[in-house]
Amino acid sequence: xxxxxxxxxxxxxQLIILPxxxxxxxxxxxxxxxxxxxxxxxxxxxxxxxxPGMGESPTELADVALDDxxxxxxxxxxxxxxxxGALLDGAARAGWRLSPESGERVVRDLxxxxxxxxGVSASALDKAxxxxxxxxxxxxxxxxxxxxxxxASPSGGNRRTARLADEAGVRDASLTGxxxxxxxxxxxxxxxxxxxADDIAVWTKTCASL
Amino acid sequence: xxxxxxxxxxxxxxxxxxxxxxxxxxxKFTPExxxxxxxxxxxxxxxxxxxxxxxxxxxxxxxxxxxxxEMLSTFGALADFARSKLNP
Numbered sequence: 001x002x003x004x005x006x007x008x009x010x011x012x013x014q015l016i017i018l019p020x021x022x023x024x025x026x027x028x029x030x031x032x033x034x035x036x037x038x039x040x041x042x043x044x045x046x047x048x049x050x051x052p053g054m055g056e057s058p059t060e061l062a063d064v065a066l067d068d069x070x071x072x073x074x075x076x077x078x079x080x081x082x083x084x085g086a087l088l089d090g091a092a093r094a095g096w097r098l099s100p101e102s103g104e105r106v107v108r109d110l111x112x113x114x115x116x117x118x119g120v121s122a123s124a125l126d127k128a129x130x131x132x133x134x135x136x137x138x139x140x141x142x143x144x145x146x147x148x149x150x151x152a153s154p155s156g157g158n159r160r161t162a163r164l165a166d167e168a169g170v171r172d173a174s175l176t177g178x179x180x181x182x183x184x185x186x187x188x189x190x191x192x193x194x195x196x197a198d199d200i201a202v203w204t205k206t207c208a209s210l
Numbered sequence: 211x212x213x214x215x216x217x218x219x220x221x222x223x224x225x226x227x228x229x230x231x232x233x234x235x236x237x238k239f240t241p242e243x244x245x246x247x248x249x250x251x252x253x254x255x256x257x258x259x260x261x262x263x264x265x266x267x268x269x270x271x272x273x274x275x276x277x278x279x280e281m282l283s284t285f286g287a288l289a290d291f292a293r294s295k296l297n298p
Contacts, residue, residue, distance in 0.1 A: 023255050109258040112277055116246070117254035122274035137255055166227065168266040182259035183230045184251045 003056050007036045008045030013204050015039070016077045016092070017048040018085030021106055022139050023113075024181040025054060028082055030188055031180050035080075038197035044204055046080070062133040062140045066148035078207055080200055083181055086154040094158040094207045096200050099167060099181075103152030110136040158210060160203050162196065173199050217296065220267060221289045228263045229256055241286025246279060257282060270295045 005017075017036060020028040036046040049072040053061030070088050073079055079092040086100030111122040111129075114136045118125075128134045129146040141149075163171040164179065177192030226236045229251040246252050252260070261272050272295070281291040 105262065109255070109262060111274070112258035112261060113254040115274070115277060116257055116279070116282075122277065178230065179228055179259070179263075182228045182256060182263070184253050184256045187230065 003050045005033065005036065005048040006046070008040035008043070011040065011043050011045035013043070014045045014047065014078070015096075015200075015204070016073055016079045017046050018073070018079055018081040018088045019048060019051065019054075020082045020181055021084035021087075022054075022110065023137055024083050027181050027183060027186055030186055031193060032082060034188070034190070034193045035196055035200075038193050039080075039200060042197060042201045044201060060140075061145075062142050064142065065144050066152060078204065081154075087149070087152045089154070089159075090156050092156065092158075094210050095156060095160070096203050097154065097159060097161045098175075098196060099163050099169075100154045100161060102154070103149040107146065107150050110139070110141075113137045158207075160199075162199055164192075175199065217293050218289050221264075221285070221292055224260060224263055224267065225285075228260050239285040241284060241289070243285040245284055245288060246282035252282075264292065268292060268296060 017032060019025050019032055032048065036048065039046050050057050051069050051072060052059040053064035066087075070090060073089060073091040075091045076093045077091065079089040079095040081089045081095060081097045081100065083099055084101050084103070084106045086095070086097040087103050087106070089095040089097070111125050114120070114125055115122040125134065125136065129136065129141060130143050133140050133142050134146070136146075160172045161170065162173040162175050163169050165174045165176050175192060175195040177189045177195065178187070180187050180189055180192070222236045222239065225231050225239070226233055229249075231249070231251055246257060261277065265272055276291075281287050
């Protein structure tokens with residue numbers, strides 16, 4: 001039995017939600033659920049799969065490879081990816097992304113956080129993580145997952161990228177909102193949810209012809 | 211306004227935007243105000259995010275070897291670090 005979340009199961013348009021990774025998943029959980037509800041109100045159904053090794057998944061994260069996460073996306077699906085979730089949307093025929101990150105950055109954040117809290121240098125952690133399952137910011141990653149993340153970057157055509165207005169980076173849309181994924185405590189940003197849902201709703205209409 | 215104030219302002223804005231520390235509180239930070247270890251919003255994951263954001267906003271790359279508790283210990287230390295990266 002999976003612990004996936006679904007809204008709007010009867011809607012004609014269905015999207016797969018790819019969550020933010022690691023600690024950001026916790027910080028974005030409320031936003032993600034609110035976004036899914038907001039999309040259901042706009043006649044768009046969504047499914048948030050449970051990624052193996054994350055949340056309440058019975059699988060050990062140390063046994064998970066990056067492709068196990070990518071398998072959450074059926075070939076040709078439409079996806080909405082939050083942050084590092086964009087690394088998983090390769091199989092989608094079209095995808096929407098909120099503030100996507102390269103795998104190198106995801107890894108760098110984990111290394112820095114662990115170095116700061118443990119006193120072990122980032123380079124020593126990197127070396128260890130390539131050789132054996134290593135705890136990074138509380139997550140035990142296998143060398144396979146760590147190495148794959150390190151070189152992963154968001155890819156694929158038919159992708160629409162939204163970023164916060166004051167973020168750096170290439171984008172197709174700017175949204176006004178706060179960096180919920182950076183805040184130490186989970187927060188809410190109703191305006192960002194609405195802006196994202198509106199942009200996604202318009203975008204899904206353009207996908208109809210794909 | 212001289213260059214130093216600009217960098218202080220950028221670092222204040224970073225702390226405010228990235229860590230959601232209220233504007234009024236950030237404005238009261240002095241060079242001696244303690245950060246990492248003293249500010250509850252600044253846990254190690256938040257610091258990692260702060261550094262990435264600083265790289266993006268100020269246009270430099272922070273080497274892993276440069277990251278230590280020292281440069282994060284006070285507001286002044288962080289601002290000085292940013293200045294040193296911009297004026298090597």
